[in-house]
Amino acid sequence: MADHVDRRQALIRAAFSAIAERGFEGFRLRPIAASAGIDHSTLHHYFATKEDLIAAVLEHVTSQLEGTMRTDMEPAARLRHHLDAIAAAIVERPELFVVLDELDLRARRDPTMAVDVRRDEQGWRAALSALFEEGNEQRAWSVDVDASVELVIATLKGIRLHPDTAAAVVRQLCDLFSSGDAS
Amino acid sequence: MADHVDRRQALIRAAFSAIAERGFEGFRLRPIAASAGIDHSTLHHYFATKEDLIAAVLEHVTSQLEGTMRTDMEPAARLRHHLDAIAAAIVERPELFVVLDELDLRARRDPTMAVDVRRDEQGWRAALSALFEEGNEQRAWSVDVDASVELVIATLKGIRLHPDTAAAVVRQLCDLFSSGDAS
DNA sequence: TACTGTCCACCAAACAGTTGGTTGAACGGT
DNA sequence: ACCGTTCAACCAACTGTTTGGTGGACAGTA
Numbered sequence A, B: 001m002a003d004h005v006d007r008r009q010a011l012i013r014a015a016f017s018a019i020a021e022r023g024f025e026g027f028r029l030r031p032i033a034a035s036a037g038i039d040h041s042t043l044h045h046y047f048a049t050k051e052d053l054i055a056a057v058l059e060h061v062t063s064q065l066e067g068t069m070r071t072d073m074e075p076a077a078r079l080r081h082h083l084d085a086i087a088a089a090i091v092e093r094p095e096l097f098v099v100l101d102e103l104d105l106r107a108r109r110d111p112t113m114a115v116d117v118r119r120d121e122q123g124w125r126a127a128l129s130a131l132f133e134e135g136n137e138q139r140a141w142s143v144d145v146d147a148s149v150e151l152v153i154a155t156l157k158g159i160r161l162h163p164d165t166a167a168a169v170v171r172q173l174c175d176l177f178s179s180g181d182a183s
Numbered sequence C: 001t002a003c004t005g006t007c008c009a010c011c012a013a014a015c016a017g018t019t020g021g022t023t024g025a026a027c028g029g030t
Numbered sequence D: 001a002c003c004g005t006t007c008a009a010c011c012a013a014c015t016g017t018t019t020g021g022t023g024g025a026c027a028g029t030a
Helices: A002-022 A029-035 A040-046 A050-064 A075-092 A094-107 A111-137 A145-159 A163-179 B002-022 B029-035 B040-046 B050-064 B075-092 B094-107 B111-137 B145-159 B163-179
Strands: none
Touching: A002 A029, A002 A040, A002 A050, A002 A094, A029 A040, A029 A050, A050 A094, A050 A111, A075 A094, A075 A111, A075 A145, A075 A163, A094 A111, A094 B094, A111 A145, A145 A163, A145 B145, A145 B163, A163 B145, A163 B163, B002 B029, B002 B040, B002 B050, B002 B094, B029 B040, B029 B050, B050 B094, B050 B111, B075 B094, B075 B111, B075 B145, B075 B163, B094 B111, B111 B145, B145 B163
16 A cells, blocks of 8 residues: 555656656656556556646645745745745756646646646635735735736746746845835 | 748748647647648658757747837836737737747757747847846936846746736836836 | 650658557465 | 456557659750
């Protein structure tokens, strides 16, 4: 039983790495199975179809990205903390965001993937909304909540593929929010 | 001769559409050739290899995106004009940006594609740098030039796949730049 | 006018390799 | 005897690319 779970995890991690390195364009089952030390037919014992394996990879990526938002700080500090955390993750584990981009692109075509990706983003979006609303109430700034949320998400999705600029970009974004206000 | 060029263009357009709709994951030569009304083997008369066709698509996309930056306006107005133009393009021709993202992702693995993509971005980056520097000199704002350039690029790359939020995001970004300053 | 050679666009067929997925038989533990 | 796990062998479909050959347009030559 533990073996089963372990091997499943090994397959998911192998699939994740393969997508990070070659994208879905070159994503094949046989090499995945081989790097887990089993035949490709045995892989179907753990994941009935290729799509099932990909869905598991999506879940794996999502689980790695939860919990960078805190609730025990002032809005401005919380924003900076959150952005710093993601920027650090982009630098330290860029593959995570490459795969995420690949999944985002795929969600445009596969409705099943679309709902999963959308669901994950929903939580993030809600946390950011709460953050900006709290900042408005405390007069820390005065901004359009929805537009600000989208701006932050757009920025983070944009730097996803460029780890080297991540730190500078999030600092610039934080400075803009803390130095001015925009309705 | 004109026939040759026409058919070449038809193939490039067909390839572009295919990538926009299915991504590189499902990008196959036979359907491309079929939608241009020729046999897949004849396609190799126009493009020796699959990679050659993809390179032509990259060039096609790039040529569509040049010239949204003007030089006859004040920095703040120029920034807003440029961002509005790109936001409008994202809404009107989202496929252009989907393919661009696909190419960006591909550039991470294919060095040949990487240099082409990098070269295109270079021009854009230079224009933005000039814009922010001019704004600093004229005291329109006081910002870190490099970080601001990266922020704009990151934002635009981030909204690339989400046409519905494009307008709100660029407005928010412009407002932040015009209401405050950040070093 | 008729014949010749050259060039180009084109296709049918085949190439050799790969794809995701299935089957049946074997193995080890309970 | 049973159950979960494993694999070799296999399948049909498909991959990018190559080959051999057809037919038409054009220019030069007799």
